[in-house]
Amino acid sequence: MFESPYSFENLDVGQNPAWLNWFLSLPLVIQIAVVSILISTCFILYIQYRIWYIRFKNYIYNKRVKYIVPILDDLITEQIVLKSNASQNQFGEPAFNIPNQIRAEFRSRKYRQIIIDRIIKYQADFTGTIGTEMRNLYMELGLDKVSFRKMKSRKWEKKIRGIRELTNMDILIADVNILPLTNNKRQELRSEARNAYIKLSKNEPFKFFDVTTEPLLKWDQIELFKTITTTENIAIPNFARWVTYSNNKSVVAFCMELIVYYKQYDAAPAVVKLLENKDHLLRAQAINCLGKLKYEQAAPQLVHIYSNQPLNCRLEILKALGRMGNKENVTFLKQEFMYSTDFDIRKNAAKSIVRNSNKQQIDLLMESCTPENQLILKHNLNPLIKY
Amino acid sequence: MLQIGQWLINFYESSVFAYGAILLLIYTMLAIFSFISIRKYLRRESCSDYHDLLKSALSPGISVIAPAFNEGLSIIMNVQSLLTLNYPIFEVLLINDGSTDNSMEQLIKVFELEKVDFAYNPKLHAKPIRGIYKSTNPAFSKLTVIDKINGKSKADAVNAGINVASFDYFVCTDVDCILEMDTLLKLIKPVMEESSRRIIAVGATLRTANSCDIDQG
Numbered sequence: 268m269f270e271s272p273y274s275f276e277n278l279d280v281g282q283n284p285a286w287l288n289w290f291l292s293l294p295l296v297i298q299i300a301v302v303s304i305l306i307s308t309c310f311i312l313y314i315q316y317r318i319w320y321i322r323f324k325n326y327i328y329n330k331r332v333k334y335i336v337p338i339l340d341d342l343i344t345e346q347i348v349l350k351s352n353a354s355q356n357q358f359g360e361p362a363f364n365i366p367n368q369i370r371a372e373f374r375s376r377k378y379r380q381i382i383i384d385r386i387i388k389y390q391a392d393f394t395g396t397i398g399t400e401m402r403n404l405y406m407e408l409g410l411d412k413v414s415f416r417k418m419k420s421r422k423w424e425k426k427i428r429g430i431r432e433l434t435n436m437d438i439l440i441a442d443v444n445i446l447p448l449t450n451n452k453r454q455e456l457r458s459e460a461r462n463a464y465i466k467l468s469k470n471e472p473f474k475f476f477d478v479t480t481e482p483l484l485k486w487d488q489i490e491l492f493k494t495i496t497t498t499e500n501i502a503i504p505n506f507a508r509w510v511t512y513s514n515n516k517s518v519v520a521f522c523m524e525l526i527v528y529y530k531q532y533d534a535a536p537a538v539v540k541l542l543e544n545k546d547h548l549l550r551a552q553a554i555n556c557l558g559k560l561k562y563e564q565a566a567p568q569l570v571h572i573y574s575n576q577p578l579n580c581r582l583e584i585l586k587a588l589g590r591m592g593n594k595e596n597v598t599f600l601k602q603e604f605m606y607s608t609d610f611d612i613r614k615n616a617a618k619s620i621v622r623n624s625n626k627q628q629i630d631l632l633m634e635s636c637t638p639e640n641q642l643i644l645k646h647n648l649n650p651l652i653k654y
Numbered sequence: 655m656l657q658i659g660q661w662l663i664n665f666y667e668s669s670v671f672a673y674g675a676i677l678l679l680i681y682t683m684l685a686i687f688s689f690i691s692i693r694k695y696l697r698r699e700s701c702s703d704y705h706d707l708l709k710s711a712l713s714p715g716i717s718v719i720a721p722a723f724n725e726g727l728s729i730i731m732n733v734q735s736l737l738t739l740n741y742p743i744f745e746v747l748l749i750n751d752g753s754t755d756n757s758m759e760q761l762i763k764v765f766e767l768e769k770v771d772f773a774y775n776p777k778l779h780a781k782p783i784r785g786i787y788k789s790t791n792p793a794f795s796k797l798t799v800i801d802k803i804n805g806k807s808k809a810d811a812v813n814a815g816i817n818v819a820s821f822d823y824f825v826c827t828d829v830d831c832i833l834e835m836d837t838l839l840k841l842i843k844p845v846m847e848e849s850s851r852r853i854i855a856v857g858a859t860l861r862t863a864n865s866c867d868i869d870q871g
Contacts, residue, residue, distance in 0.1 A: 296671045303678065427701050454847070455701045485846035489710045490703075524712060610775040645771035651788040652770060653795065654715075654745070654820035 347400040434463040449475040483517040507534035523556040535562040558587025589619025704839040715743040715821035721811030722829035726755040741838035751811040752804025766791045780813035781805040
């Protein structure tokens, strides 16, 4: 039978190196302490090495920036800013007159990320012809291929970087590549892909609303909202479509925000149907949406459902009635203001009453209510108090 | 007897060693986990643009609650610093917790404050509020000063602030703390990224600024 020469039975202390013999002769606790000290020392040395490495990397990066950025800036100033039709010169020839040596430097691995970042910065600062020329320069230097390669990387942060570069430069990404990423498990990548899809898709920028199964987080909504509301020439659909058919509650909630922003009054009937939804948060948002749209037709229904609603929905109903500006609702609001025992209900009812009543009516109400309610009314009447 | 004494000494030595070793091991583990977590955080943060929140109509409001007790020497500069925070919808609730110096007089004079009839719901226990002040100058419309009887604790002053707060989210700070301009943007982000987990509180790094020269916060 085979016996390992390293088994404890065969361990011959005399054959070991001197340092190992010394180590083995130490008590166990000291052996553990020595190993711990060695590991800690190695760890500290590694950390110090990392710190120096990062500093060195930054130093090299700054040196490269200092060298290449002025060259690029000069080129952009000469050939794009001062001559805004550079790419329309001649067919078949490079659109930009870049010396071969500089062209090679621009394409070299060590400078290309700096070049990409700089061109993107210019692209964001300029619109119109200069913006288009920046895009042409980016493509002529083959930097779009670099961004596409990043997009196909296995690392999610690299993918994001690639998508962001292509989106900023307005380079079309095929639906087949970007659409699956809108449902990616990694939230950051999902969010970036959705933004890119909205920005770049020319036909149906909101198609991913149909396929998205992951929830739109509040942060995603803020980013999407910014992309949707700032992208030029975007085809805005009627968001009632998703309010009616989407099974994704976060998509429905987000669409209601967009309905309010784009003042889509046609979508109000679809929002009214949400008042029967079982989710009270969605219901509250639907009420809020109807209020901001000033959809007066929904007021009787809001008053009708009021008594069966939880507090958040009740408060939204009171606010909505105030926003709708219908004088007929004031009686209901007064009733809630006078007889409710909940402070928030009285405060919101008072706010809506103040919005829809004249001074005479307010004075009359002030005389007939309790000192606490008078304080609430005064609070809402004071222009110095915003909320 | 001697043997028992020797055994006790050995046992004591081994216990101290084991305690030290376990403690070091725990610290090492914590350091490793922190390192992994910080790396993950930095990777995630490299993809975020906090400034999206600045222009968004969807940003939630935040109340900044800052109690002050006898901070007359620096109160004006610190309140001005709080008012310059980078965030679209916020209010600064300054609680004068029964200061015996001239803090309140300074505030009234510099920020053109006026006592207002302010209705609030005292959900949390706190010492009575003497008055609530708002500025007549639109430049300071975000400022609300709460003048209350001293509650002998910061918690009492914060409770008074929470009772008056207009927004669902609040930041507890001190008047003598200097907040970085993007603090509110960075604090609210984890809350807005909640999906299955519900985030109810977030923290931030605190550093001492002793012996530092600070200009305008």
